[in-house]
Structure formats: structure tokens, C-alpha cells
Amino acid sequence: MDSTVVGTGTEGNTWDGGNKPLKASYGKMMMWFFILSDALTFSGFLAAYGFSRFKFIKEWPIADEVFTHVPFLHGQELPMIYVAFMTFILIMSSVTMVLAVDAGHHMNKAKVTLYMFLTIIGGLIFVGSQAWEWATFIQGDYGAVQTKGGNILQFGKYETVDGKEKFKRVSIEDLAIATASERTQHERKNGLWYVDESPLPPFSVNEIYEGLKANEDVLVRTQIINEEGEKTILSREESLKRIKEDGKLVVKGANLVVNEYGTSLFADFFFFITGFHGFHVFSGVVINIIIFFNVVLGTYERRGSYEMVEKVGLYWHFVDLVWVFVFTFFYLV
Amino acid sequence: MAHEHKLEIFRGLWKFKSNTQKIWGVLAFLTFVTAIEVVLGIYKPDVLMHTWMTPFEGGFFATLGNIIFSAFIYMKPLNLIFILLTIVKAYYITWDFMHMRDETKGLRRAVVWTGVFLICYLIFILLQEGGYVFGVYNGEDALIKRDF
Numbered sequence: 122m123d124s125t126v127v128g129t130g131t132e133g134n135t136w137d138g139g140n141k142p143l144k145a146s147y148g149k150m151m152m153w154f155f156i157l158s159d160a161l162t163f164s165g166f167l168a169a170y171g172f173s174r175f176k177f178i179k180e181w182p183i184a185d186e187v188f189t190h191v192p193f194l195h196g197q198e199l200p201m202i203y204v205a206f207m208t209f210i211l212i213m214s215s216v217t218m219v220l221a222v223d224a225g226h227h228m229n230k231a232k233v234t235l236y237m238f239l240t241i242i243g244g245l246i247f248v249g250s251q252a253w254e255w256a257t258f259i260q261g262d263y264g265a266v267q268t269k270g271g272n273i274l275q276f277g278k279y280e281t282v283d284g285k286e287k288f289k290r291v292s293i294e295d296l297a298i299a300t301a302s303e304r305t306q307h308e309r310k311n312g313l314w315y316v317d318e319s320p321l322p323p324f325s326v327n328e329i330y331e332g333l334k335a336n337e338d339v340l341v342r343t344q345i346i347n348e349e350g351e352k353t354i355l356s357r358e359e360s361l362k363r364i365k366e367d368g369k370l371v372v373k374g375a376n377l378v379v380n381e382y383g384t385s386l387f388a389d390f391f392f393f394i395t396g397f398h399g400f401h402v403f404s405g406v407v408i409n410i411i412i413f414f415n416v417v418l419g420t421y422e423r424r425g426s427y428e429m430v431e432k433v434g435l436y437w438h439f440v441d442l443v444w445v446f447v448f449t450f451f452y453l454v
Numbered sequence: 455m456a457h458e459h460k461l462e463i464f465r466g467l468w469k470f471k472s473n474t475q476k477i478w479g480v481l482a483f484l485t486f487v488t489a490i491e492v493v494l495g496i497y498k499p500d501v502l503m504h505t506w507m508t509p510f511e512g513g514f515f516a517t518l519g520n521i522i523f524s525a526f527i528y529m530k531p532l533n534l535i536f537i538l539l540t541i542v543k544a545y546y547i548t549w550d551f552m553h554m555r556d557e558t559k560g561l562r563r564a565v566v567w568t569g570v571f572l573i574c575y576l577i578f579i580l581l582q583e584g585g586y587v588f589g590v591y592n593g594e595d596a597l598i599k600r601d602f
Contacts, residue, residue, distance in 0.1 A: 175584025
């Protein structure tokens with residue numbers, strides 16, 4: 122062999138190959154670079170959210186007024202509390218994950234099993250909470266009227282609470298005066314066969330207008346943010362005029378087309394970004410379950426290394442890391 | 455098999471006896487930071503709701519000043535605090551939960567600098583453009599109508 126292969130004379134030197142300058146295994150390093158690229162995807166979404174928000178900076182919904190619900194505490198306005206709880210759950214499951222990794226370093230199978238299990242539970246609680254958050258958001262709160270230009274008009278009245286005048290929202294159910302329905306929903310079985318339409322709004326704009334006329338103290342709130350950082354409230358005459366002239370559609374809740382809380386882009390980004398994050402959490406839970414069973418079966422015990430737990434741990438922490446940013450930019454800022 | 459962990463955070467101000475203890479310490483810190491964010495988010499102190507500086511007016515140096523102090527001129531202090539606290543949280547999650555602290559300098563820089571550079575670039579471009587579109591929509595000669 123020596124006669125056919127010419128040695129370079131660099132054996133044992135830096136460029137001879139076989140050395141590992143980053144001192145990390147292939148799998149771990151690739152997990153890091155996957156995380157890097159995924160982080161860029163998420164920041165692309167969040168930056169796009171920022172773009173749209175800057176574009177409509179004077180009329181963007183105020184998160185504190187949108188996400189006010191907490192399960193089992195019906196009818197109370199508690200902004201932030203539930204998301205803070207969700208954040209804590211996710212950080213907590215990150216902790217159990219890192220404890221599992223640490224136990225893996227000590228080759229302690231029982232502890233790895235326990236901590237992996239707790240991590241999975243934390244992940245499931247988080248995904249469940251997110252589902253609830255979505256359901257509440259889709260379900261809607263007070264309802265609103267959408268104008269011809271696609272803007273949102275909400276209703277409310279001034280009430281004195283503890284000696285202070287506060288603007289309290291009024292829901293469309295309480296406001297509307299039901300009249301005989303002008304039309305029914307077109308279903309597949311009637312008229313043109315196999316052609317249907319989406320469900321009709323609960324009320325017509327006319328019913329809302331009649332209700333507004335009958336309730337002297339109810340005012341309209343537009344989506345424009347004023348100097349004090351609050352949404353503009355119109356005078357009584359303006360309110361009636363806006364609904365009469367511009368009102369087009371009664372909306373309740375939010376979906377990809379309409380959004381009772383304000384500009385529909387807000388709902389689109391909410392579904393897209395928290396949805397994409399939720400999908401990451403879900404796939405993280407699935408991967409965690411697979412690794413959990415491998416741990417239980419003793420695969421890593423036989424392999425002599427729990428590095429696999431470490432790699433999926435990296436992914437799991439990344440999901441937590443992304444949530445920290447989503448939390449800030451969707452709920453805080 | 456030796457797994458070396460650096461067992462101190464805050465540049466050695468807070469030392470731990472074992473890796474497990476460090477994890478709980480970092481959890482306590484992250485929970486504390488989140489609690490501050492939530493309390494600020496609920497109460498919104500008035501002092502933090504208005505920018506502390508107004509834009510400089512005048513020639514080249516005013517523009518330069520506006521760029522240098524942009525975080526104080528164009529952002530509410532409350533939002534600035536939120537963003538800084540978020541980055542602090544992200545740092546401790548990456549460094550202590552993901553053990554970036556224990557990786558080699560090369561791996562750390564390859565991952566972190568690439569991300570930080572590209573993300574800063576992306577944010578700059580998109581937010582700059584968003585602000586510009588806002589100007590086009592809301593300028594005195596704007597050609598769009600909100601309701602018709």
C-alpha cells in the first residue's frame with residue numbers, strides 16, 4: 122500500500138481529518154443547526170407580524186382587551202393571567218426536561234423515566250391550554266359591527282365603578298332588538314342543489330341599529346387608537362350615524378375572514394403564529410413520547426449513553442424559547 | 455464519562471454546588487422575570503407609558519441622534535423593558551437549559567451569531583418598511599379611504 126498512496130506528510134496535524142473542533146456529536150450539532158433555521162422561520166413570522174402592526178399601528182387591537190378569559194372564572198376580566206400560567210407551565214416542563222438530561226448523564230434510568238413523563242404531561246397541559254385559548258378567541262366575546270371598509274365598530278357604555286367613569290362593553294345579544302328575519306340560510310338541500318353558504322350572522326345590522334336607537338346610553342367605539350392609547354369612543358349622534366351609514370355585517374368571534382376585536386390581520390397572525398408554535402409543541406410531545414418509551418425499554422441503557430434524550434431536550438427547550446418571544450410580542454408589547 | 459458543567463451564573467455572582475441546583479436556580483430567576491413582566495403588563499405604570507425623549511429636530515446630527523436613541527425616542531419604555539427582559543430570558547434558556555454555556559466557543563458562535571445577525575436584519579427591514587407603508591396610508595396626500 123505504501124508504494125501506491127503518497128503520504129501528505131501531515132498525519133496527526135490539524136487538516137488531517139478526524140479531529141472534532143466543536144467537540145459535539147454529529148446529531149447534536151445538526152439539532153443545533155435545525156434549531157437555528159427554525160428560529161429564523163419563527164422570526165420571519167414575528168417580523169411579518171411586526172410589519173403588519175406597524176402598518177396599522179393606529180388601529181391594532183389591544184391584547185389586554187382581547188385575551189381576558191381564564192377557565193372557570195366566567196365573566197371576569199383577567200388579562201394576562203392565563204397566558205402567564207401557560208408560560209410558567211412551559212418553562213416548568215423545560216426544567217423537568219433538563220433534569221431528565223442531567224439524570225441521563227448519571228445513567229439513572231428511573232429518574233430519566235420520571236422526568237420525561239412529567240415533561241410530556243407539561244406539554245399536554247400547554248397544548249390543551251392553547252386549544253382552549255383558540256376556542257375562546259373563535260367563540261368571541263361581545264360581538265361587533267363590521268363596516269363597508271372592513272373596520273370594526275364595538276359597543277359599550279360609561280359606568281361608574283368605584284367613583285371612576287369606565288367604558289364597559291355591551292354585547293350585541295343585549296343590544297339587538299330581534300325583528301322578523303329577512304332571510305334564512307341557504308342550505309344544500311334547498312333551491313340550487315349542493316350549493317350552500319356559510320352561516321348567517323346572529324343579527325342583522327338593522328336589528329343592531331334599532332337596539333342602539335332604543336338604548337340611549339350606548340356608544341360606539343372605533344378601532345382608532347387615540348392620544349391616551351385607548352380606542353376612540355364616538356358621541357351619540359356619531360355612533361348612530363356610523364352604524365346607519367357604514368354598518369354592513371354583524372360579526373361575533375374571529376376567524377380568518379372577520380375578527381370582532383379589530384383588524385382581521387390580527388386574527389390571521391394569531392392563528393398562524395400560535396398555531397405553528399402549537400404544532401411544534403405537539404410534535405415535541407410526540408417525539409418525547411417515543412423517547413420516553415425507548416428509555417423505558419432500556420434502549421439507551423444498553424447503548425451506554427442518553428444523548429438521544431439530550432437532543433430531543435434541545436428541541437423541547439427551543440419550543441419554550443419561541444414561546445417566550447410569542448408571549449412578549451402577542452400579549453405584552 | 456465526564457460531563458463538565460459550568461456551575462455559576464451572573465458572571466460568577468451566583469454559584470451552585472451541582473447541576474441540578476443550578477437548574478432550579480435558573481427556574482427561580484426565569485419565574486421572577488416572568489412575574490415582573492406580568493405585573494408590569496397588568497398595572498402599566500403611567501411613567502412607562504410615554505416615551506422619555508422626543509425626536510431631535512434639525513440637520514444631520516439630529517437624524518443621527520434619532521437613530522442612536524431610537525429605542526428611547528420611538529418606543530414606550532414599558533415595551534423596551536419587555537423586550538429586554540425577553541432577551542434576558544432567552545439567554546438563560548439557551549445558556550443553561552440548552553447547555554450552550556458548556557459548548558465550545560466555535561459551536562456557540564456558529565449558532566448564536568448567525569441567528570442574531572439574520573434576525574436583526576430581518577426585523578430592521580420589515581419594521582422599516584411597515585413604518586413607511588403607515589406613512590403612505592396616513593399621509594396628507596394619502597389616496598386610500600377607510601370607509602366608503
